[in-house]
Amino acid sequence: MNWVFIAGVVLFALGILFSICLHEAGHMMTAKAFGMKVTRYFVGFGPTLWSFKRGETEYGVKAIPAGGFVKIIGMAPNDPDVQPGDEPRAFWNKPVWQRTIVLAAGSITHFILGFFILWIAAVFVGLPNVQGAPGARAEVGGVSTCAQRFDRERGEHGEFVPCSESDTKTPAKAAGIAPGDVITAVNGEKVHSWEAMSDKLKADKEGDITLTVERDDKSREVTLTPVVVERPKADAKISEEQPRVKPSDIVATRVIGVEKESTVTVGPIEGVVAATDYTGQVFKGTFVALKKFPEKIPKLVEALTNEERDPETPVSVVGASRIGGEAAEAGVWPIFFFLLASLNVFIGIFNLVPLLPLDGGHVAIAWFQKVRSWWAAKRGRPDPGFVDYDKLMPITYAVILVFGAISLLTIITDIVNPITLSGS
Numbered sequence: 001m002n003w004v005f006i007a008g009v010v011l012f013a014l015g016i017l018f019s020i021c022l023h024e025a026g027h028m029m030t031a032k033a034f035g036m037k038v039t040r041y042f043v044g045f046g047p048t049l050w051s052f053k054r055g056e057t058e059y060g061v062k063a064i065p066a067g068g069f070v071k072i073i074g075m076a077p078n079d080p081d082v083q084p085g086d087e088p089r090a091f092w093n094k095p096v097w098q099r100t101i102v103l104a105a106g107s108i109t110h111f112i113l114g115f116f117i118l119w120i121a122a123v124f125v126g127l128p129n130v131q132g133a134p135g136a137r138a139e140v141g142g143v144s145t146c147a148q149r150f151d152r153e154r155g156e157h158g159e160f161v162p163c164s165e166s167d168t169k170t171p172a173k174a175a176g177i178a179p180g181d182v183i184t185a186v187n188g189e190k191v192h193s194w195e196a197m198s199d200k201l202k203a204d205k206e207g208d209i210t211l212t213v214e215r216d217d218k219s220r221e222v223t224l225t226p227v228v229v230e231r232p233k234a235d236a237k238i239s240e241e242q243p244r245v246k247p248s249d250i251v252a253t254r255v256i257g258v259e260k261e262s263t264v265t266v267g268p269i270e271g272v273v274a275a276t277d278y279t280g281q282v283f284k285g286t287f288v289a290l291k292k293f294p295e296k297i298p299k300l301v302e303a304l305t306n307e308e309r310d311p312e313t314p315v316s317v318v319g320a321s322r323i324g325g326e327a328a329e330a331g332v333w334p335i336f337f338f339l340l341a342s343l344n345v346f347i348g349i350f351n352l353v354p355l356l357p358l359d360g361g362h363v364a365i366a367w368f369q370k371v372r373s374w375w376a377a378k379r380g381r382p383d384p385g386f387v388d389y390d391k392l393m394p395i396t397y398a399v400i401l402v403f404g405a406i407s408l409l410t411i412i413t414d415i416v417n418p419i420t421l422s423g424s
Helices: 003-033 096-125 194-203 268-304 317-330 333-350 359-378 389-416
Strands: 038-054 057-072 140-143 182-186 209-215 218-224 227-232 250-255 258-260
Touching: 003 038, 003 057, 003 096, 003 317, 003 333, 096 268, 096 333, 096 359, 182 194, 268 333, 268 389, 317 333, 317 389, 359 389
Parallel strands: none
Antiparallel strands: 038 057, 140 258, 182 209, 209 218, 227 250
């Protein structure tokens, strides 16, 4: 097994663990800011490996690196950890707006981290260079040595004929165009994406083409004479019945010999705009995925019986880490960062679902209690007091059981029939 793949898996898993630790740190810091008493903050679960105490809080690391936790006294009205004199600092004795912020702080931390990861991707790693995306431009990723023609009789399905020393250089190569150059105009008309540039080149059926090329903030114009070679149509298809491209699908094509740069980076300021745009897209995609979540569970079961895995089925930390490792191995780091950011946004949104034991469940109870007390006072009745958590335990256990079963199903499916970058 490739060590880069293993390193990618470990790095992705550590990224998830780090994000969960920040989630708990968000709870802790906001609780401390509101004067609540925080007694413990630990990374991991199980036996304690190492810890120290600073002030009234014990910090440490436990043996099982499967998350983390923070202990705020008085999370429930009957919390036995509330010592005499600490009642004013207990969680449940703080205003509901403060409790809401503390409970939501974990999810907000995930959202901030997801945004920051996308900003790093935009500035240092690269964003998809597609039309309409932030930072999209007609940047050259490669320059062909010769204008390769397609031979449908070569190989199993037909192949491009390799370049030889006797072949004439492509117009782009002869003109000195190099990877990293950005084409900003075609025949004087500005273009802001590779797709727009390509469309203008295709629209010119004959004659020379003048390109405005930018390199190191300097622009120059080059005039090229495209060469005509025979190549398959973009929509040409092959199948078991038709293993080779049909002769009718091979057409004369004018080419200049440039290849698209698949990713682009932007400056720090533009990176904020790009990260904001992609964060919005991730939020939208997450809500769509959550809406479809119930219908995907049967597909997970089907995947266990070696049915083809639906790439839109949920993935566990195990599956996500595997994909992260594949992305690292293939050198497609934008996928690695996008997946890590998407997972953070998903965890943040999921934690706000109004069901116990999720943070959203605690928020819902806090506001239910607030509204119930207000309604009682409005009718001149006594305050009904705190919600009895003991009565909610059966529902809590049921939620834990269902989510636990789905998590186990997803993990097993990710082991038996994983989603991969190359397809299931």
